[in-house]
Amino acid sequence: MPTKVRVRFAPSPTGPLHIGGVRTALFNYLFAKKHNGDFVLRIEDTDQNRYVKGAEDYIIEALNWCGIPFDEGPGKEGGFGPYRQSERKDLYKKYALQLIDQGNAYYAFDTPDTLDGHRKHHEAKGKTFIYNWHNRLKLTNSLSLSAEEVQTRLESGEPYVIRFKTPQDQLLELQDSIRGTIKIDTNVLDDKILFKSDGMPTYHLANIVDDHLMEISHVIRGEEWLPSLALHQLLYDSFGWKAPEFAHLPLIMKPVGKGKLSKRDGEKGGFPIFPLTWNESEGYREAGYFPEAVVNFLALLGWNPGTEQEIFDLASLINSFSLDRVNKSGARFDPEKTRWYNHHYLQQKSNESLASDFMPILSGHIEPDQIPDKAYVTSVVGLIKERADFTKDLWELGNFFFQAPTSYNEKAAKKQWKEGTSHLMTQVAQLISDTNDWSSSSLESNIKTWITDRELSFGKIMGPLRMLLVGDLKGPHLFDIIALLGKKESINRIESGIKALD
Structure with missing residues (x-):
């Protein structure tokens, strides 16, 4: 391994960053940090026709949100900038001309129409047109033309490309760190375009020149670049x-069927495929995922630690990560597993932290003057978070802590509310009113003793009581609910519910 590990993530600013791109960035980041190296962000914007405004800022914001910020890149100048290829374009021509001088590249003047004609001619014969050794001398380029004619065409401003x-x-x-030895016959390769007469290099030339000048030690990228390796x-x-x-990462595959994960799969399955929202497509951040959960599930898409361990924070990922444990085959995306990870990380959050995240959601459901204090919200969160996958789930799980029921589950009410139930509930309300030691355990002891003394069944009391307080047969431990609602609110709900159900 080189003395200094330097890796780069080099996206094109042509739209939002796909979750597969985030994983590529993550694997680069983990590898760099494992070896005390540098993680470089380079924006490959040589194709100005496909440039999308805002995409570069989106990429940077996404990396920062995931907690995998770059060490060098736009706005974080190191000694190898600039970090946008459009700002480096004056560098590339000299290298393209060097290849021509060495005999490793040549000028080609073929027009798009001419090349299209060759393709159609080949297709009519059931063949594929490839611009390379077997026909380059029959085409219009500096290998088939005289030096004088080439010079004349260049001086006249005729469009050209430089081909390898x-x-x-x-x-x-x-050699590939993941796939081992790969053998390629050069006769099947085409003469790729490296440089265009508009002064812009293609990806291939710019990529190589920049990786060399930026002293990149390892190129870790998606397997879609494997055909370019030769x-x-x-x-x-x-x-x-x-x-x-070089290391070429496996694709992230669809949850069902063949092919790689696409935006359409996300729309169809109701899950994000972008880290942050982009136009109409919801991102993981806005869907309520924690960045730690996203990083954890992405790390295990295509890499395995060699153990049964599934939960990794960033520090343990850095410590455990190695390219030799990256799989060759594609990794199937599992939306349910991503929820499982988010549930895990939600449970690890403190009640205070979750309450802070929940307060804005709460304000969208109830009037500002009805929002309780932070201490109350924190207590509620502690009772209901066990069943939540996302912070936004807390409203559905615990709305009754903030609003008295105005309706009651019809099916449950029919089953729970019988003749004599209202009389029993009135007695329970009086028992609650007489309770001075206001704690869940004390309330539970008093009410259960009262039930036992009267030789009643617990079901005759507990179900109807929950109905009156919650409006349904849901929620955490019944006596925790009563303790948190308080004496006055609990009695009010019982009395209002009796009237409504009678």
Whole structure:
């Protein structure tokens, strides 16, 4: 391993960051921190036609929200900037011309219409048109034209591209930290475009030049870049540069069926696929996920620690992470597992912290003058959080702590409310009124003793009492509810419910 580990996450600002991109960033971050290295963010915006305003800010905000901030990048200048490729465009032409001078690249003047004609001609014969060694001398480029004609075309401003001259009859042996040795016959490769006459490089040239100049030691990226590995290695060889170590991560697959996870899968399944909301697509943050939960479930999509452990905070992920435990095959996305992780992290939150998060949700349901103090909300959260997956679930689980019931579950009421129930509930209200030691345990002891002394069944009292207080047969321990509601509110609810149900 090189003395200094430097990795980069290099997204294009063409829209929101897919959750698969977040995982790529996470794996880069974990690897860098494991080896006391640097995590670099580089914005690959050479394709200005696809540039989307706001996408770069979205990427940065998403990384920060996940708790995996970059060490160098836009706004965090290190010694290797600038970190936007559009601001580096003057660098690339010299390297493209160097390849031409070495005989590793050439000018090509073929028009799009001409190339389209070649493709159609090949398709008519059942073949695929590939621009490479077998036909490059028959096409319009600096290999088939005289030096004078090439110079004339360049001076006249004729559009051109610079193509890589892929070597013929070579068997490349490429190394990947995840996939091992990969063998490629160069005869099947096409002569990729490296540079265009508008002064902008293609991804391939800019990527290699920037990784070299930024001293990137490891390139950890998605497997969709695996077909580019041969060209990238050939470019490193042509420049005489040492290539970084490569690792191609497996795809994140659909929950059901074949293919990689898409925006449509999220819309269909009702789960996010972006870290933050983008236009109409809800993000994990806005859906109520904790960043720790997102990082934890993403880490285990395609990587395994070699143990049964499923819960990892960021520090333990950094300590445990290694590329040799990243899977080759795709990782199936499981929406229910993501909820499970969020439930776990919610349970780890303090009641005070959850109450702070819950207060804005509460204010959206009840009038400002009816919002109780933070101490009360904290107590409520402590009673109901066990069944919550998200902070927003707390309202559904505990709305009765903040609003007296105005209606009662019809099916439950029919089963619970019988002749004589109202008389018994009136007696329970009096018993509650007479209770001075106001605690859940004391209330429970008093009422259960009263039931036993009168040789009543517990079901005859507990169900109807819960109905009157809650409006339904739901909620935490009944006597915890009474203790928290207080004497006056509990009695009011019992009396109002008796009238309503009678």
